[in-house]
Amino acid sequence: MDRDSQIQFNKNNTPASGDATILVNEKGIISDSNQRACHIFGYERIEMIGAELNKFMPEMNLFAAEEGMIIHQFGKHREGHDFSLFFRINAFSLGNENYFLIIFNSVKDQSRLKSQNAYQLNELVDLKYALDASTIVAFTDQRGIITYVNEKFCEVSKYSAEELIGKDHRIINSGYHSKEFMKELWQTIGNGEVWRGEVKNKAKDGSYYWVDTTIVPFLNEKGKPFKYLAIRNEITEYKQVVEELKKSVNELSDLKFALDASSIVAITDQKGTIHYVNDQFCRISKYSRDELIGRDHRIINSGYHPKRFFADLWRTIASGRVWKGEIKNRAKDGTYYWVDTTIVPFLDEYRRPYQYLAIRHEITKRKKVEEELQLMMAKIINVQEDERRRLSRELHDGIGQNLYSHLITINRLQSEFNHLLLDQMQEEATEIIEELRDLSWALRPSVLDDLGLIPAIRSYLVRFSDHSHINVHFDCYLNTRLSENKEITIYRIIQEALTNIRKYADTEEATVTIREMEDEVRVMIEDKGKGFDILEVSRGVGLFSMEERAKAVQGSITIQSIKDRGTKIILDVPL
Structure with a gap:
């Protein structure tokens, strides 16, 4: 390029902004460089041309760059270090030659620029819009004085x-x-x-x-x-949620502390394998945590x-319901202890238990x-039964025999004398003897001691039906002779239940069933009479007596009743 052409180029193409520029021919040889460009690279103009x-x-x-695109690359300074450059390229022809004008933009921040990045100006505008x-x-500025804020800053502040x-x-x-x-x-x-951090403003x-x-x-540049x-x-909303979570966590921590201090706590998976026990559990069971974790409660x-x-416990919690009851456990040293237990199932999204929380209190x-x-x-009941047996024997063997002797004497007199007074005495003596027999039977039927439970019940049901005009169906599937206490308990509860049916059920039929099961005997006394609301009826002496008799032989009694549909009493006695 001659001087006149160069002068003409400078007049027509040098940016009026005073940006740094370099003119390059198509072979990549620098034809011209202004003073600003020379200063950027640290060379004299004559050294660059x-x-x-x-x-x-x-x-x-030069040929890969798109015209008008802002390009970022690294330049090589005379002193040997690399520095960032932002520039754009304009291509043009002058005479028969092709030239490229490189225009450098001023960049103050030299610290975090990466190579091989190119941005269209409209992309930068879009980025700024999205950011705002x-x-x-x-x-x-460097002193912290605000020089620019966007609308979002104003909106929030x-x-x-x-x-x-x-x-x-x-x-x-x-x-x-x-x-x-x-x-x-x-x-x-x-x-x-x-x-980077979180700031509260x-x-x-x-x-x-x-x-x-x-x-x-x-x-x-420094x-x-x-x-x-x-x-x-x-x-703000996130922080509020976090604060609430922290508060909840603190409350849960307090609750856990209180629970651990007062209760025996264990967590198991759905199979019953222990995953967590607290110190109270270890203290009362006398097992270490390592000995319990991974085992089930059979330990x-x-x-x-x-x-x-x-079976009832597992059926309840496996269905997702809470189970409550009292359990007798055995510690590592062989001693026994009782716990009032509540087992809470934790359910997944399918309403199926995935773990269980057991909270216990020692009782x-x-x-x-x-x-x-x-x-x-039990001793009182036994004393009572012994006294009933004694009275029954005295009534039957003592007073009953004397009355029977008097009846014989009256019968002999009647054979010698015919008098209305003798007839009256015979009738009254007969009635008294029958009443004594009934009283003796009610106190303690001798057949119960002599022949056992089943004959005693059959005999009692016959007498009961005759007096109450209630037909009682009796089914018995008992092959084992029980202990005296258990037999008298079953007999007395059947006796008390049928008495209540006679008084309150207003029915002509009842059913008594005795079944021998795997490890217990189940007795059911059922009627289809008036029934009652269990919550509305107070526990009388009869019900109390039945419950205490059941407890005395380690049994349990359950009463089910529905108004106008009847009542069922279930007695379970262990074999």
């Missing part, structure tokens, strides 16, 4: 741009954070490093809001910050409860008192 462009810009490919629409953005520009961020300081917090922030960005109306904040320092970009996302099974008891002392009372009650 005629040199190859790749010496100064090693990554440059979604994010709180602010620029400050409730300050106008005019109220914010020229101020520092103390205008929105909530006073929540310590001086050390703010000092660490400024030390970080003052050293040219990015700071105060809006103009006095309300508080939280922002997830990233502050990026922009560095000059590596010193000359301004800061703060990008924030509001997280503390006392053998006291029948299989049906635990060993209470159960001992109850056992002593039960033993005392």
Whole structure:
């Protein structure tokens, strides 16, 4: 290129902005470079003209660059270090030659630019629009004075741009954070490093809001910050949720502490394998945590409860319902203890249990008192039965025999004398003897002692039907002779239940069933009479007597009744 052409080029193509420019021919040889470009690379103008462009810009490919695109690459300074360059390229022809004009944009922040990035100007505009629409953005100078805020900043802070520009961020300081917090922030960005954290600010109306904040320092050629970009996302709702969760966690921790201090706690999976036990569990069972974790509760099974008891327990919790009851367990040293137990199933999204929480309270002392009372009650019942037996024998063998002797004497007199008074005496003596027999039978039927439970019940049912005119169906499937206490218990409960049917059921039929099961005898007394509401009827002496008799032989009694549909009494006595 001759001087006239060069002068003409400078007049027509040199940017009026004073940007740095380099003119390159199609072979990559520098035809011209202005003083600003020379200064950027650290060379004199005469040293650059005629040199190859790749010496100064090693990554440059003139033919691959799109015209008008802002390109970022690294340049090579005379002193040997690389530095960032933003530039665009314009291609044109001059005479018969093709030339490329490289126009460099001024870049102050040299700290975090990456190579091989190119941006269209319209893409940068789109990025800024998206950022402003979604994010709180602010620029400050190196002293922290706000020089720019976007609309999102004003919307959240409730300050106008005019109220914010020229101020520092103390205008929105909530006073929540310590001086050390703010000092660490400024030390970080003052050293040219990015700071990230969560900040609680105060809006103009006095309300508080939280922002997830990233502050990026922009560095000059000496590596010193000359301004800061703060990008924030509001997280007020998130922080409120976190605070609520923290509060809930603290409350749960307090509850757990209270529970662990007062209760025996264990957690098992759906199969019953123990995953967690607290200190109270270890203390009372005398097993260590390591000995319990991974095992099931059979490790503390006392053998006291029948299989049906635990089958009912598992059936209840496996269906997702809470089970409550009293369990007798055995500790590692062989001692026994009682616990009042509540087992709560935890359900998954399909309403199926995936684990169980068992909360227990020790009731060993209470159960001992109850056992002593039960033993005392059993003794009272035995004394009562012994007294009934004695009275029954005296009535039958003593007074009954004397009356029978008098009846014989009256019969002899009647054979010798015919007198109305003798007839009256015979009739009255006969009635008294019959009443004594009934009384003796009610006190203690001799057939119960002589022949056993089943003959005694059959005999009693015949007498009951004759007197009450209630037809009683009796089914018995009992092959084992029970102990005296259990037989008298079954007899007395049947006797009491049928008496109540006669008094209150208003029915002409009843059913008594005795079945021998796997490990117990079940007795059912049922009628289809008036029935009653169990919650409305107070427990009388008869019901109390039946319950205590059942407890005395380690049995249980259940009453089911529906108005106008009848009543069923179920007695279970262990074999």
